[in-house]
Amino acid sequence: MSTQEATFHDQPPGNALAWFASSPEGLSSPEAAERLAQHGRNELPPPPRRHPAVRFLRQFHNVLIYVLLAAGAVSAGLGHHVDALVILLVVVINAVIGFVQEGKAEAALEALRKMLASHTPVLRDGSRQMIASALLVPGDIVLLEAGERVPADLRILSAHGLRTDEALLTGEAVPADKLPDAVAPAAPLAERSSMAFSGTLVTAGSGTGVVVATGQATEIGHINRLMSRVRELKTPLTEQMDRFARGLTLVILAAATLLLLHGMLLGGLPFSELFMVVVGLSVSAIPEGLPAVLTITLAAGAKAMANRHAIVRHLPAIETMGAVSVICTDKTGTLTCNEMMVVRAITACNAYEVSGSGYAPNGEVRSREPALQTHGGNALAELALAASLCNDAALRYGDGAWHAEGDPMEAALKAFAGKVQARPEDSRQGWRRTGCIPFDAAHRYMAVLNRSGTGDTVIHVKGAPEELLAMCTLERGPDGTARPLDRAAWHRRIASLSAEGQRVLGFAAGATADGLSSLQHHHLREGLVFIGLLGLIDPPRPEAIAAVAQCHQAGIAVKMITGDHAGTASAIAREIGLREPQNVLTGAEIDALSDAELAGSLVHTNVFARTSPEHKLRLVTALQSMGHTVAMTGDGVNDAPALKRADVGIAMGNKGSEAAREAAALVLTDDNFASIAAAVSEGRTVYDNIRKVISWTLPTNAGEGLTIICALLFGMALPVTAVQILWVNLITATTLGLALAFELAEDNTMRRPPRRRSEPLMGLELLWHIAMVSLLFLCAVFGIYAYATDKGHPPELARTLALNMLVVLEIFHLFFIRNIHGTSFTWKAAMGTPAVWICVAIATTAQFAITYLPPMQRAFGTVAIPFADGLLVVVAGVLFFILIEIEKQIRLSLKAAALG
Structure with a gap:
């Protein structure tokens, strides 16, 4: 329990003000700055973070990684040091990707917390200001409003129907009423109606309170319950893909074991070489980097959405x-713009047009009939007074413009009152609020009780005009007296304003008995006089x-x-x-x-x-x-x-x-609604990119694995060695696949109908694509290998050609998969994105290095490729691209015909 709260909940509210040397007008800015330096920021300590070294080591905590590390150890024991090194590189690079992405995720969460940081209306220097909740200090006067979080522990000073949801502290499901009256010293937390606690939610009403505790000194700080406002960057999709990868890993390991037994029984290869072939198969076929790439895709989408508000x-x-x-x-x-402005004022005897812009209290209020310009001026002034008094907003001038604090509609009413009364500060001169019924959707009006400097007590009501007309029997006449209400005429006026797209508010007033100090709904049942209507617009x-x-x-x-x-x-x-x-x-x-x-x-x-x-x-x-x-x-x-x-x-x-x-x-x-449309576009793009990543990764991995499986099953020479397969997986898995996470939206993204709720991520279309591309990979790799063998090339050159064939096919497959909803035969598609070209450049440079640099040749068993043979490999890649693109266009045409 906070000792400060124990001191104040059982004492009059004035004691809290005196203790903190504050006043109902709030602190001065210099005093607040001094207290901030003394007490610190009003926030709880951030959640603990794992040490970077621990985060890095956690990247290796994976069954697949254990399998690969074991394979690397056995490879080293069998003398295949290059193979062991390549396996280790695959593991380390994947760990680095995961480590970097996790760091980005934490940074994204922290940025999100900052972007969602709350602000609080307070009284400082005698005026209402909006400040970051973290800058509150003991002694600040906080203005509480429905729908907002209580930013610190407060001693209630005034309350008008104020209720807070304290379930996170007390477990009570029913909101608690809040009053300024002191309670018993021994009252439990749930019964301290004179206190509002940090982190609780204002569900109804309004009020003010003085800050008595901030940060860790609050109740929520004492029990160390930090309310997290964001979730971890883990989604059902990534969990689904984790399960998919684990299941696929088990299937591939089982297949690898069977192939190992098959090879041992047939005895076609030495065990050490056979083992490395099976290891190469496992590493090539398992999409170990897929979950990380998917998470990066989602994180990139989140960043793109944040950039679009x-x-x-x-x-x-x-x-x-x-x-x-x-x-x-x-x-x-x-x-709409959310910059309301009063453009029409109607009393029982006149109708006015109001000019101006924004929230500036500058403009003209002119009668629509010049002959009646001065007719009914008292009613117009009374309408302006009601608009100003039945109001919780404020206007502030800064940076060369007027700004609203509070509800935009109420700020527009303030501006209107300033136009009528010439000076904005005159609109509430001499009036003091003594009671209030806040606006609520249930009754659709707001009412205030005000006492003038001369001692008159008046109720002012504003709200939906239909509600107010039902509550009134009188209207204000041209001479200022009350006369019988002509409801039909008012309903015609309301319909006329509404037809012009204006928001219509009604206003009423009524004198009340002296001595009334609080306001209840039953006080509005009689004696109200309907004053008039205001029409407001909020342009689209x-x-x-x-x-x-x-x-x-x-x-x-x-x-x-x-x-x-x-x-x-x-x-x-x-x-x-x-x-x-x-x-x-x-x-x-x-x-x-x-x-x-x-x-x-x-x-x-x-x-x-x-x-x-x-x-x-x-x-x-x-x-x-x-x-x-x-x-x-x-x-x-x-x-x-x-x-x-x-x-x-x-x-x-x-x-x-x-x-x-x-x-x-x-x-x-x-x-802004435009940001919603932008979010839909980004959502479609992210989903497309996820499909692209999967549609690129699975067929290419399956093609690599199928090449080895066919060679072993049919007793053929391996067109690509195990260490070369490991190299391909190292280069492509960490470069080409990652490029798809940053793809831009396709041209027809917002011209396609929404996808069905039941549409699977991996359906028959993807399975067909995996099968087709895998077979084309198999034919191209064995085809180029057979071509080289028939020409009498040495086995090293034949395998080097097959190795480069794999990489070329994967690069062309990348450019194909970038446009899954349209043609790839466009200049824009060929241009790609910076991410694509960076990744292609890295993969191409690495492939040239392994093909032509002597140290790499010795390590991976490659030789230099003649220009003509290299050109043939590229041509084969182009033919592969054309074939799969033609198949896509046929498939899209059939789909369009079916939909049409």
């Missing part, structure tokens, strides 16, 4: 994004319009889910380019549909208005029941169930709550 929290999401067939997206801030992002069109081209349905009015949603959908924008389904209509009826209506409906988080969950479930792979965006606390239920949950990094980010697999750092 999509942070991957769980790597399986990369694969899943490539299969997404429906994207369910929020509107505000995702499809230009890049989102292009991204929606790209998704449609890729066969992905885009569905917009918003809490806005149906007219607003339809108008924005039309501007964004959604299909059938006129078909709008509201939350009330969703409630009236059965699950089967809802699924049926989704076929022609892409716009959902006036929805709640519960509706999101139903929509995801209905779409999945239809066989879709669903990506769902969310930013609120209540979005978490839908985000978890979706195949890929996508949280907003800027406006999203911590609860949404923790439930999501992807976090957008720019809250």
Whole structure:
């Protein structure tokens, strides 16, 4: 237990302020800097890391590696020192790749933690500021808001319906109410309602608290429970491939044992030579580097997504994004700019147009009818006052522009109030909030209780205009008095604004009895007067319009889910380019549909208005029941169930709550729909690259192994020696295959329909490709060997030609496999990527070295190849490339015809 908490939870809140020499206005910046130096950063120590030497040694902890090391030891014992050295090089190089990749993975995790680091609103220097949670110090005044993590241990100073989820500390599933009142000194942790603890989640309401403990001094620090926000870079795919590699290893070792027994019984080769041949077979046929290359492919995809503003929290999401067939997206801030601006103000006696841009409180408020410019000015001022007081946002000027702190809509209301009242700082002058009902999706309004400098107590309410109209019986007339409410007229005005794509807010006010110090829902049941409407717009992002069109081209349905009015949603959908924008389904209509009826209506409906988080969950479930792979965006606390239920949950990094980010697999750092489309493209590219790696590795390994197996079974001379096979595996496995991990997207990546959920990674098409390429490898290697023998070339030259034939075939196979969805006969395909050419250059240089350098010739039994024979090897590689490319085009044409 923290001694500081034991000191403060049972005392009045003022004692905590006095203890830390703080005040309700917060610390000054110099004082905060001094305390940060004294107390340190507000963060727990990072998880322990293994020493680099231990990490390197762990790369050898693998059954396959043990087999190879044993084979190397036996080889050395039999006097095959070169073979033993090559085996050792294969093992060491694979270990180095794994070691480097693990280091990159840890660096990626650390970078991800930093990118997902939370920020906290505080009061410093007497004003609201947003700072990194790690910079909090004891005495800071923290502003608590629903959906955010409590950043440190706090003594509650004020609370308005404040509740926190403390399950990670207390195990209690029900959120705890928080109040500023002191509790008993002996109260257990779960009953300390006057405290908010670091790491817990604010589920409802708002409040303020003074920081009493940070970092390791917090409760969560004392019990050493660091909440990890990312998972290890280990995915079901890599686990599946690990199992595949282990199973394949056992099969190959069994086959190698049978071949060894076969060779010993027939007695065609000395045991030492036979053993090395079998070792060469094992090393060549086992794709020992495949899991590492796949992990590198996923890590490269995660980095590419991060560069396109999509942070991957769980790597399986990369694969899943490539299969997404429906994207369910929020509107505000995702499809639009999230820079709300009031453009229309309507009172009972006048309608105004509001000019300006962004959040700057500068602009004109002009009557739409010049003759009525001065008519109803008091109602407009009252509307501006309500917009300012029923508000938790703030406007800050910096770097030459006005910036919003808090909800964008509320910031726009602040800007509107500044335009009406000429000076932004006048909008709350002389008013003090004494009670609040925070906005909640359940009741769709926010209410505040304020006391003026003259002692008047007034309730101001803002929210969905339909809700407020149902709560009011009066409206503000032109002379400032209340008159009977004309609901029909207001509904016409709401419909008119909504049809123009504006978000409409209603405002009401009412005087209350003196002495009222807190606000409850029942206080709003009578006496409210409807003041007017404000229409706000949030223009579509230009890049989102292009991204929606790209998704449609890729066969992905885009569905917009918003809490806005149906007219607003339809108008924005039309501007964004959604299909059938006129078909709008509201939350009330969703409630009236059965699950089967809802699924049926989704076929022609892409716009959902006036929805709640519960509706999101139903929509995801209905779409999945239809066989879709669903990506769902969310930013609120209540979005978490839908985000978890979706195949890929996508949280907003800027406006999203911590609860949404923790439930999501992807976090957008720019809250932009275009980043979702980019993530789909990257997901498809990563999946393609995984298929390319597998489709290149397995056929080439099978071709190498099949060459040795046929030679042993039929008693033929080996076209390639064991040590040469080891050399090929050393060069290709660590270079050519790795190049495919960094392939760029193919031209038609976003013009293909999404892959089926049931589509296997290794299906009949891949098995056919393995069989075809293996046979072509076999024919080419034995063909070039037979050609050399027929010409009377010595065995060393014949084997050197066969060795180079293997490498040339693998290089041409690499260029073929780079374009599995299109033709390779293009200039772009021939140009390749820097990674491909670097790897090809390394493999080619190494092959020239083993062929022409005397020391390498002596070690590997090679000789120099005449130019004409070398040219023949390259021509054979070109013919191989043409054959498999023709087969691919026939296969793609048949597939297109079947789909057409």
